[in-house]
Amino acid sequence: MSNKTKVNVSAYRKRKEAGEKIVMITAYDAPGAAAAFAAGIDMLLVGDSMAMTVLGYRNTLPLSMDEAIFHTQAVRRGAPDAFVIFDMPFMSYQVSMEEALRNAGRAIKEAGADAVKLEGGAELNPLISRLVDAGIPVMAHIGLLPQRIQTSGTYRVTGRTPEAAAKLLDDARAVEAAGAFAVVLECMPADLGGELSRALAIPTIGIGSGVQCDGQIQVLNDVLGLFEDFTPKHSRRYAELGRITREALQSYANDVRNGSFPGPENSFQ
Numbered sequence: 209m210s211n212k213t214k215v216n217v218s219a220y221r222k223r224k225e226a227g228e229k230i231v232m233i234t235a236y237d238a239p240g241a242a243a244a245f246a247a248g249i250d251m252l253l254v255g256d257s258m259a260m261t262v263l264g265y266r267n268t269l270p271l272s273m274d275e276a277i278f279h280t281q282a283v284r285r286g287a288p289d290a291f292v293i294f295d296m297p298f299m300s301y302q303v304s305m306e307e308a309l310r311n312a313g314r315a316i317k318e319a320g321a322d323a324v325k326l327e328g329g330a331e332l333n334p335l336i337s338r339l340v341d342a343g344i345p346v347m348a349h350i351g352l353l354p355q356r357i358q359t360s361g362t363y364r365v366t367g368r369t370p371e372a373a374a375k376l377l378d379d380a381r382a383v384e385a386a387g388a389f390a391v392v393l394e395c396m397p398a399d400l401g402g403e404l405s406r407a408l409a410i411p412t413i414g415i416g417s418g419v420q421c422d423g424q425i426q427v428l429n430d431v432l433g434l435f436e437d438f439t440p441k442h443s444r445r446y447a448e449l450g451r452i453t454r455e456a457l458q459s460y461a462n463d464v465r466n467g468s469f470p471g472p473e474n475s476f477q
C-alpha cells in the first residue's frame with residue numbers, strides 16, 4: 209500500500225471553490241473498483257448498500273463490520289491508488305464512542321480505507337470530532353438515512369416541510385463544524401440541495417438531491433442496470449448489464465444443449 213494519500217481531503221474543498229464537480233460511485237469488489245478508477249471517478253464508496261446490491265439482504269441493516277472490511281479489502285486491491293471511503297455499517301458506531309473509534313480504526317488499518325462515512329446529523333458531532341482528532345477523515349450523510357428504515361418505515365424524500373428543511377440545514381452546518389470533510393445529501397428537494405451546498409464550505413455529494421450539489425454519488429449497480437429489485441427515481445441507467453447478463457447466460461445454456469459449445473477452438477487436440 210502506498211503510504212501517501214493520492215488526494216488529501218482538503219483537495220475536495222478546493223474542487224468546490226473552483227466549481228469543479230466531484231464524481232463518486234460505490235464499489236464493492238476489485239473489478240468494480242478498477243473500472244471506476246480507470247474511468248477517472250474521483251472517490252469510491254464501499255457502501256453498506258452492498259447488503260442489498262451484492263449480498264442479497266432486503267435492506268442495509270444486516271451488514272456486519274467483517275463483511276464490510278472484506279469487501280473494502282477487495283476494493284483496495286482492485287484500485288490501489290483510489291480514494292476509498294468505508295461506509296460504517298448499522299450499529300458499528302452507535303453503541304459507544306469507543307466501539308465507533310475501534311471500528312473506524314479497523315476500516316483504516318485492516319482495509320486500507322482513506323476515510324469513513326456515517327449516517328446522521330448534529331447528534332453525531334461528538335463522534336465526528338473524536339474521529340477527526342484521531343486522524344480519521346469523516347464524510348457525513350444526512351437526509352434519507354437508510355439505516356433508520358425501521359423507524360422511518362420507507363425510503364422517502366426528506367426536507368419537504370419548512371421545519372424538516374431547517375433541520376437539515378442545521379444538521380449540515382453541525383457536521384461541517386464538527387470537522388466532516390464532505391457530506392452526502394440523500395433524497396431531498398433539488399432547491400434544498402442547492403441551498404445546503406451554498407451554505408457550506410465543504411463539498412456536498414448529492415444522491416437524489418439535485419444538480420446544484422457539489423458532486424454526485426450513485427450506486428454502481430443502479431448505473432449499470434444490475435440492480436433490478438427497484439429503480440430509484442434518482443438514478444439513471446447507463447447500461448443494461450442485468451439484461452445483457454441474462455441474455456449471455458441463455459446463449460451459453462442453448463449452445464451447450466445444442467452441441468455448439470465447446471467448438472473446435474475451445475478444444476484441445
Ligand SMILES: Nc1nc(=O)c2c([nH]1)NC[C@@H]1CN(c3ccc(C(=O)N[C@@H](CCC(=O)O)C(=O)O)cc3)CN21
Pocket residue numbers: 257260261268352354363364365395427429430435438439440441442
Ligand atoms: N440499489 C440501491 N440504490 C440506492 O440508491 C440505495 C440502495 N440500493 N440501498 C440503500 C439506499 C436506499 N435508497 C433508496 C431506495 C429507494 C428509493 C425510492 O424508491 N424512492 C422513491 C421515492 C419515495 C418517495 O419519496 O415517495 C422513488 O420513486 O425513487 C430511494 C432511495 C438509496 N440507497
Ligand SMILES: CC(C)C(=O)C(=O)O
Pocket residue numbers: 234253254255256257258295392394415425426427
Ligand atoms: C448511496 C450511498 C450514499 C450509500 O450510502 C451507499 O451506497 O451505501
Ligand SMILES: [Mg+2]
Pocket residue numbers: 255256257295354
Ligand atoms: Mg450507505
